Amino acid sequence: MLITTELAEKVRVKRAKNQQTKKAVAEILGIKPQTYTKVENGDYDAPKRIYQAVMSWLVEDL
Template identity: 60%
Template sequence: MLITEEVATKVRVKRAILMLGKVETAKTLRVTPPTLAKIEAGNYDAPKRIYESVMNWLVEDY
């Protein structure tokens, strides 16, 4: 499932608003830091579990 550049921007914005580091965000999403880098770069064809984790995190209130 494709994580677009638009979704990647939303991930970076939410991470900035919450003042989370990359490692902390990766742990929250249950991915590795290198995978988080791919997510934040956009155009990443993520496995279903990672895609769902990112989307669920984005819809959570902060």
């Protein structure tokens, strides 16, 4: 599942608003920091589990 640059921007914005480090968010999502960097860069074809974790994290504030 593709994490687009638009989704990556939303991830970066939420991380900035929460004043969290990349490592902290990676731990919340259950992924390695290297993988989280790919998520933040966008255009990443993520496995289903990682995609679901990112989407769940993004919508938990709604």
